[in-house]
Amino acid sequence: MTISIWRYSHLALAISSFFLLILASVTGIILAFEPVSANLQPYRVKHFDELRLAETLPVLRTAYPGITELSVNSQGFVQIKGSDDEGQELTAYVDPRNGRVLGKPVPQSAFFQWVTALHRSLFLHETGRFFIGLTSFLLLLITISGTILLIQRQRGVRRFFSRIAKDDSAQYYHVVLGRLSLIPIILIALSGTYLSLVRFELIDVSKHSPEVDFDAIKSAPLRKTSEFEIFKTTKLSAVESIAFPFSTDVEDYYTLKLKTAEIAVNQVTGEVLARADYPKAVSFTNLSLDLHTGRANSIWAIVLAVASVNILVFIYTGFAITLKRRSSRTKNKFTAEESKFVILVGSENGSTFRFAKAIHNQLLKAGEKSFISEMNNYGAFPKAAHLIVVTATYGLGDPPTSAAKFKAMIEEYPQQQSIHYSVLGFGSKAYPEFCKFAYDVNYLLSAQAWALSATDIHTVNDKSPQEFSLWAEAWSQQSGVQVTVAPECYSGYAGKMEKLQTRSNYPETTLPGESFTVSLKMRKRLPVKSGDLMAIYPLNDHRERLYSIGVIDGEIRLNVKLHEGGIGSSFLRQLKAGQMLKARIIVNKHFHFPKGAPEVLMISNGTGIAPFLGMINENSKHKPCHLYCGFREHASYERYRAYLDDSKAQSKLLSLYPAFSRETTKQYVSDLIERDADFIANLLKRGGVIMICGSLAMLKDVMDILEGICQSQTGKGISFYQSHNQVLTDCY
Amino acid sequence: MQKIYRTAFLLLLLTFAKPFASVAQDASKYKCMIQMTNYMGEGAYVVISLINGKGAYEKTLYVMGSDKQWYKTIKEWNKFYLKKPNVSAVTGASISGGDRSVKVIEIEKSKINAGYKLRFESAVEDKQYHVKDLEIPLTTEALAAKSEGSGYIRYVRFSPN
Numbered sequence: 001m002t003i004s005i006w007r008y009s010h011l012a013l014a015i016s017s018f019f020l021l022i023l024a025s026v027t028g029i030i031l032a033f034e035p036v037s038a039n040l041q042p043y044r045v046k047h048f049d050e051l052r053l054a055e056t057l058p059v060l061r062t063a064y065p066g067i068t069e070l071s072v073n074s075q076g077f078v079q080i081k082g083s084d085d086e087g088q089e090l091t092a093y094v095d096p097r098n099g100r101v102l103g104k105p106v107p108q109s110a111f112f113q114w115v116t117a118l119h120r121s122l123f124l125h126e127t128g129r130f131f132i133g134l135t136s137f138l139l140l141l142i143t144i145s146g147t148i149l150l151i152q153r154q155r156g157v158r159r160f161f162s163r164i165a166k167d168d169s170a171q172y173y174h175v176v177l178g179r180l181s182l183i184p185i186i187l188i189a190l191s192g193t194y195l196s197l198v199r200f201e202l203i204d205v206s207k208h209s210p211e212v213d214f215d216a217i218k219s220a221p222l223r224k225t226s227e228f229e230i231f232k233t234t235k236l237s238a239v240e241s242i243a244f245p246f247s248t249d250v251e252d253y254y255t256l257k258l259k260t261a262e263i264a265v266n267q268v269t270g271e272v273l274a275r276a277d278y279p280k281a282v283s284f285t286n287l288s289l290d291l292h293t294g295r296a297n298s299i300w301a302i303v304l305a306v307a308s309v310n311i312l313v314f315i316y317t318g319f320a321i322t323l324k325r326r327s328s329r330t331k332n333k334f335t336a337e338e339s340k341f342v343i344l345v346g347s348e349n350g351s352t353f354r355f356a357k358a359i360h361n362q363l364l365k366a367g368e369k370s371f372i373s374e375m376n377n378y379g380a381f382p383k384a385a386h387l388i389v390v391t392a393t394y395g396l397g398d399p400p401t402s403a404a405k406f407k408a409m410i411e412e413y414p415q416q417q418s419i420h421y422s423v424l425g426f427g428s429k430a431y432p433e434f435c436k437f438a439y440d441v442n443y444l445l446s447a448q449a450w451a452l453s454a455t456d457i458h459t460v461n462d463k464s465p466q467e468f469s470l471w472a473e474a475w476s477q478q479s480g481v482q483v484t485v486a487p488e489c490y491s492g493y494a495g496k497m498e499k500l501q502t503r504s505n506y507p508e509t510t511l512p513g514e515s516f517t518v519s520l521k522m523r524k525r526l527p528v529k530s531g532d533l534m535a536i537y538p539l540n541d542h543r544e545r546l547y548s549i550g551v552i553d554g555e556i557r558l559n560v561k562l563h564e565g566g567i568g569s570s571f572l573r574q575l576k577a578g579q580m581l582k583a584r585i586i587v588n589k590h591f592h593f594p595k596g597a598p599e600v601l602m603i604s605n606g607t608g609i610a611p612f613l614g615m616i617n618e619n620s621k622h623k624p625c626h627l628y629c630g631f632r633e634h635a636s637y638e639r640y641r642a643y644l645d646d647s648k649a650q651s652k653l654l655s656l657y658p659a660f661s662r663e664t665t666k667q668y669v670s671d672l673i674e675r676d677a678d679f680i681a682n683l684l685k686r687g688g689v690i691m692i693c694g695s696l697a698m699l700k701d702v703m704d705i706l707e708g709i710c711q712s713q714t715g716k717g718i719s720f721y722q723s724h725n726q727v728l729t730d731c732y
Numbered sequence: 733m734q735k736i737y738r739t740a741f742l743l744l745l746l747t748f749a750k751p752f753a754s755v756a757q758d759a760s761k762y763k764c765m766i767q768m769t770n771y772m773g774e775g776a777y778v779v780i781s782l783i784n785g786k787g788a789y790e791k792t793l794y795v796m797g798s799d800k801q802w803y804k805t806i807k808e809w810n811k812f813y814l815k816k817p818n819v820s821a822v823t824g825a826s827i828s829g830g831d832r833s834v835k836v837i838e839i840e841k842s843k844i845n846a847g848y849k850l851r852f853e854s855a856v857e858d859k860q861y862h863v864k865d866l867e868i869p870l871t872t873e874a875l876a877a878k879s880e881g882s883g884y885i886r887y888v889r890f891s892p893n
Contacts, residue, residue, distance in 0.1 A: 066893075068763075068834035083836050087761040087893040089824075107798055107825075126858045207770055207830050243832045246765050247891055255832070262830075 006152070010145040011322060017138040018315050020122075024135060025311040027119035028188075032294055032305035034112050035075070039298040043077040043093040043102050053231035053239070053256075056096040061225065061244070063099030066090065071241040074289075074296040078236070079105055082244075096236055133196025139311075140189035146178055170320035177310050177317075184307035191288035198285050205281045210264045210274030212253065219250045219268055228270030230256070230263065259286060332371055333364065339371035341481075342384045342419075346375040346391030346403030346437065352426045355460075355468060356390040362483050375403035380413050386454065386479055387421040389441055397436030397723060410444060420454035420478065421445045424471050428462050429725075435459040436723035443707070443719055446700065454478040456696050456731040459590065466586050470533070473546055497582045498526060502575045503555060510573065512564040515607045515636060518572050520556040520581065528556065530614025531591035531730065535584040538571035545571075546586070548607075548693060548730060550614030559610035591691070591730040593618050599688035601680065603702055605630035605669050608694030609640060611730070615691075616644075622651040630659040630669030630698065669694075670701040673709075680706070681713035684721055692729045699731040759840045761893040762875065764794075766852070767832045767886045774857040775826030776884045777802055779809045780837060783867070785847040792819045793837045793850070797826040805855040808863045829884070836893055845871050854884045 014021075045051075060067055060080060067082035078096045083089055093102045108116070122128035153175065154160050164175055197203045225231065238258050245252035245267040253273055254265040260283060264273040294301025336342065341363050345356040356372060363370035369383075375391060394400040399407070423445065425438025442457040455478055458471035465485045472483045503519040510516040522528065532549045534556065545568030550557040562569045575581060593615040594600060600623060602612040609629050619625055627644070631637045637658050647653040657676075659667040673680060684690070690706070692699055706727070707718045721727045766778060777797030784790045789812035797803075804810050813819065827833045852866040862883030868874045875890045 068765075069832070081834065083763065083893060087836055089836050113799060201772055206772055209770060209830060241831075246763075246834070246889060 006145050006148050010142060010149060011318075013138050013142045013145065014315070014318055017135050017142070018319075020131060020135040021139060021311060022315060023122070024119060024132060025308040027115050028308040029305050030115050031112065031119060032301045032308065034108075035293060035295045035301040036298045038295075039075055039301075041075075041077070041093075041103065044075060045078075045095050045097060045102075048076045048096070049235070049237050051096055051236040053234045053236060053242075054226045054228065056236055057231060057242070058225040059097070060094065060099050063094075064090065068244050068246070069241060070239075070244070072236060072239050076237065129196065129199060133193065133199070136189055136192030136196060140186070140193055143182065143186050143189055147182060150175065150178055150182075170317035170324070174314060174317040174321060177313055181307045181310040184303050185311065187291050188304060188307060191292035194284065194288045195292060198281070198288075203281050203284075204279060205285050207262065207278055207282065208276045210255075210262055210276040212264050212273045214251055217250055217253075217266060217273065218271070222268055223270045225270070228265065230265055230270065230272055234258070259283065332373070334369040334371055336371050336373065336377075336379060336381055338383055339369045339381070340383055341368055341370040341386045341388070341479075342381045343370065343372040343388045343390065344375045344378060344403075344406075345372065346389070346400045346406065346441075352390055352392045352400075355424075355426065355463070356388075358485075359388060359390070359472075359483055363481060366481050368481060375399075375406040376409070378406055378409040378413060381415060381419070382417070384415070384417075384419050387419045387445075387451075388475070389421065389423045389438075389445070390426065391423070391438050391441060392426045393433060393435055393437040393723075397433035397440075399437050403437070403441075406441070407444065410448065414448070415450040418450055418452050420452045422454040422471070422475050422478075423457045424468075425457065425459040426463070427459065433723045434461070434725065436719060439719035439722045443717070446703075453696060453700060456699055456729060461590065466588075467590075470546070470586070470588070498522065498585055500556065500581045500583055502577055502579045502581060504577055505573070505575050510562050512562050515559055515561045516573065517639065518558045518560060518575060520558070522554075522556055524554075526585065527587070528585050529587075529592050530618060531593065531611045532588045533586040534558065535586055536568060536571065536581070538567045548611045549585075550610040550612070550617075552614050552617045557610060557613065559607035559613075561607050588730065590725075591693075591728055594689045594691075594725070594728070597623070597689040597726075598686055599624045599626075599683055601626045601628070601683055601688060601690045603628045603669055603673065603690065603692045603694070603698075605694035605698040606632075606636075608692075608698075608731070611693055612691070613640065613643065616647045616653050619652045624654045625652065626655045626657070627653060628657045628659070628669050628672050630661060630667075630694070632660065632662045634660060634663060668701065669698060670705050673702055673705050677705075677709045677713070681709050684710065684726060685714060687726070689725070690721075690727050692727070692731065694731055696731050699729060758842065759838050761836050761838050762890045763834055763893050764837050765832060765834045765889045765891075766796075766827060767888070768827050768829055768884055769881075769886045771829040771856070771859075771884050773829065773859050775828045776854050776856045777806055777826050778833075778865070778885070779806050779851075779853045780835075781809060781812070781851045781853065782839070782843065782870070783849040783851050790848070792816075793822060793839070794835050795819050795823045796833060796835070798823055802855070802857065805857070805861060806853055807855075807861060809853050839870070843870055844875070850874075852881065852885055852888060854881075856884060 060070065064080060064082055064084075066084060067080050069081040071079050073079065077093050079091065079093050081091050092104055094100060095102055117123055120129060120132060122132065124131075151157055151160060154162060161179070164172065194203070198205050234256065239256060240259055241257045243255040243257075245254060250266070250268050253267055256263040256265060261275055261277040263275045265271070266273055290296045291300075294304045343356050343360050345353050347353040347356075360370050360372040375389065381387070391403055392400050423438055423442040425435030427435040427438070438457060438459060445451045446453060455471065455474040458467065458474065460467040460471070469485045472485060476482050500520040500522055503521050505518050506516050528549060528551060530549060530551045533546045534549050535546050538545060547558045547560065547568070550559070558572065560569050560572050562573060591611065602615070602625065604612055604627070612627060612629070616625060616627070629637070637660070644653060644656055648656060657672050659669045659672050661668055680690070692702055703718060710716055710718045710721065718727060764780070768776065775797070779792065779796070780794040781789050782791040782793055789809065792809070792813065803813060824833070824835060848870040850868050850870050851864060853863055854865040855861040860883070865883035865885045866879055866881040866888055868879045879888050881887060
């Protein structure tokens, strides 16, 4: 996978250069303030860019007969050197229009001199310069590899500036800052590298002085300096320095050092004696110096300082990401061949791996043989009884790097024995393709002859421990090995329990296999919605039982199926009106009544109807709602019938289709779905949401039918709608 | 009476003449132009020294290059400098390849045509050091001529200031 190569080189380059990069960045930040403070000096005169030599040279020569040199720095300050009337040396910034002294140049402060030397050569002279040049080149490579990683992450150049989901991770800042400071950092690295090449004479910037033919120098006609053609056409801003004739002798001439050429000018006639153009590399060197030091522009200098600060942030966040990723690595105690439990992980940056590792460790602690690896290492698992796939989704619903080969491998290695599989998807709902790859994997596994579903697919949004625990609970029940939210994934559940009062309970006549309803009074402000879950601890130990909540008229309604010997249902059955109950409310956001949806279709079987009863009650805006509910006998339906008919009369429920599996017309809820295929396909196309609550067996049947409907009528797989939150499931 | 006036006048004259005399009569100022070759590299450190008849350093006339950490690269002169480190009055910037620098140096008249020499010593970071980039006899003729250097200096010219 190419992404790994780039990521690997990005990291390797960073590791090999980070120490010098820190040094260069810190000194660079300090040095950025030199041009800023220099530019604050008021020595650049108005209309400096317009001034020509013919306007300024005669003025300066009259004002300072002892002038020997004039130089213009990158900030546009004009400095003269020479001697005054008393023969004392004179150095000053002057106004080029009238020769007025503006200020005295101060030599670079010892501090900046010291920092500059450190920045350029680490006080190691040539050796130091080499290493700094090399660091600069490495920074260039880091920037390039980083850009490629960023393009891959954003899924294309055109999406380069599309939104990045916000979170507080080091990765987020690494990526966002990388995008912002990409250009300044590339320019810093490129100019720094170029300047080093120049320094080591790998690029030829040697200048040649103009060759003056002294025999051809004419001493007539005498012209005024202000009439010299070359002085009239040359702007002061194009000049780096001018050497004035050393004496009045005609053989002494003006030497104009421009940014691109050196010109010798006869001091009597004003004719150009000779001209030597600099190589192009000289202009590049000047440009590189401007870009690298910010000497010409304070704003650019500040940009450079900010970019240097960013480099430091990159080093910090980059290593934070790496350490996190490293800590997720694990070594296996048991081989893939001998393990009963196989955990395969699709992780992009290692956070998913941490959760998977927590499961792995708990299995090992329970004395089980567990094997954990990347999804790409899928192979033959001859002793496996359980397969857990824990995966994230990358980019637009693609597999993460460590899972890229999974789809091909699963075809290659059909397992010889039945294996119970369970898929746990990690992702963030901030992305449009939430857990799409997990859904794909789940579907792929369900199609394998050897694969038996242990649990419904579970998704975990933003590493939510609650959502993880939902899966852990479901899987533990199926596998018989207790897995909980490990403290390393989730630092301590505060243990806040709600006190609820039993309002009514109708269990008396319930026989095992039948269901009963418990109503619980809750405190007024309890933030609970239909679709949330209630966890009870019937034996006051780690054993937790979860029930779907339906909220009707401000009361929590639980529909419970009585299992013979079931600790949860037995506990609930013996509750008497008025009795208090301690329970934990788990917000199950992904299964709330979808506010934004234009239409909602609810599918349930058995007690799975509970959250839907609450949602229908909640539907005061009369959103079109359709309920497909399956029961064994009419009798079970009868308990809800009055309520549902009433809701229909109030337009809270638009259509109601019950199915009975043990009556004369044996019908499952999936049969109704098949019957209404056209309607359901249209509903999905309109953006409607399908919610499914009930048993896993029902879910599998319904999903198979939905997949068929989607493929034939919408051209997209059901996983497309799942990842767009149009199919919500809560099954057990 | 006349004697007193004469003495007073003489004293007055001496009082005012003293500062001028040291400049106008004992020393003269020369503009010294150093033209560098187009060598590649950092700015050159150039030291102008007065050398006596025995070939020993007598006085530092000018130091071009302000960062003292590089003084040790101008090896021969540095030995002299370490004994008498007070040269701050005559320091300026180093000179880059191809550049020209014009400095005013002060030479005592008594040293001219008296067997003294002017030495131009040069060093560039990580490059060759020239103990006698240029050395000329301190004579009236030499101060009027153009003298070619052998290292980083192309030539040197003087003109009375």
